[in-house]
Amino acid sequence: MVLVVSAGPNIAPFYFDQTEVTQANYDAFRRSTGYFGTAQLAGRKGYGRYNLFQLDEGEVRSMTAARYKVWMEEAYGAVDRERLPARQVSVRDAAHYAAWVGAELPTVAQFQAVLCVDAPGSPYPWGDANLPPRGFGNFGDKCFIDAFPDAAPWFRLSAAYEDGFAMAAPVGSFPPNSLGVFDVSGNVMEWCRLGPEPVVIEDGNRGSVRIESALCGGGWLGRLEDLHCGYTADSAGAGFAIWSEVTGFRCARTVSSLTSGEIGLAPAAR
Numbered sequence: 001m002v003l004v005v006s007a008g009p010n011i012a013p014f015y016f017d018q019t020e021v022t023q024a025n026y027d028a029f030r031r032s033t034g035y036f037g038t039a040q041l042a043g044r045k046g047y048g049r050y051n052l053f054q055l056d057e058g059e060v061r062s063m064t065a066a067r068y069k070v071w072m073e074e075a076y077g078a079v080d081r082e083r084l085p086a087r088q089v090s091v092r093d094a095a096h097y098a099a100w101v102g103a104e105l106p107t108v109a110q111f112q113a114v115l116c117v118d119a120p121g122s123p124y125p126w127g128d129a130n131l132p133p134r135g136f137g138n139f140g141d142k143c144f145i146d147a148f149p150d151a152a153p154w155f156r157l158s159a160a161y162e163d164g165f166a167m168a169a170p171v172g173s174f175p176p177n178s179l180g181v182f183d184v185s186g187n188v189m190e191w192c193r194l195g196p197e198p199v200v201i202e203d204g205n206r207g208s209v210r211i212e213s214a215l216c217g218g219g220w221l222g223r224l225e226d227l228h229c230g231y232t233a234d235s236a237g238a239g240f241a242i243w244s245e246v247t248g249f250r251c252a253r254t255v256s257s258l259t260s261g262e263i264g265l266a267p268a269a270r
Helices: 023-033 065-076 091-100 108-115 142-147
Strands: 002-004 014-016 189-193 213-216 252-254
Touching (some): 002 108, 014 108, 108 213
Antiparallel strands (some): 189 213
């Protein structure tokens, strides 16, 4: 995590994950706790339901766990899937993981402070231009458009931008911002809390999570508007299910939630 000290007049110092939580870390959490994620519990007869995204004006495309495994092999090929960001996670799943590591989901205010730290006063994390500079991040680029020609137009950034990935990229594939944080713009949209109130987890696994949440940061698909510094979306408004191949997360911790022995340590990735 990195320490963010001067995030704004009403934002206390906080620690923020340098990368999105990886698939390897999320899988380790599930193995250690026996946790069943939203995708695993959905669907009929224990087959699960894994959601992609809305390819056209119809419903979000879904598939069983067995079909999803085959699709993953075909879609990601030789990509190191353990280094991909955890996907197919709902805000419930993200909150359970965060509690397991002694952290919490960032607030929208915390996330947006990190998102636009290098472009204060500009509409986008890279500045004022209508397209990010080459190599800035993983967005709805030419690779995505070529791979999903039937995708709804509101999931396309521009064929004039090309980042080399049709879908999610391994975390840290693009340069970090000045805080040392990777992929805060693009790759996967990330679950955040709307306010400072802590998440309430009722039973540690299958119980409900009471949280006012939003998706921030844009993802490997989406319009220019989705990448605006102030943009937030709920999952339905973004054209996703409440979990999909485009939803991920990272963790944060306020300085007051750390022990005195931890304060002042050099920032480090988890």
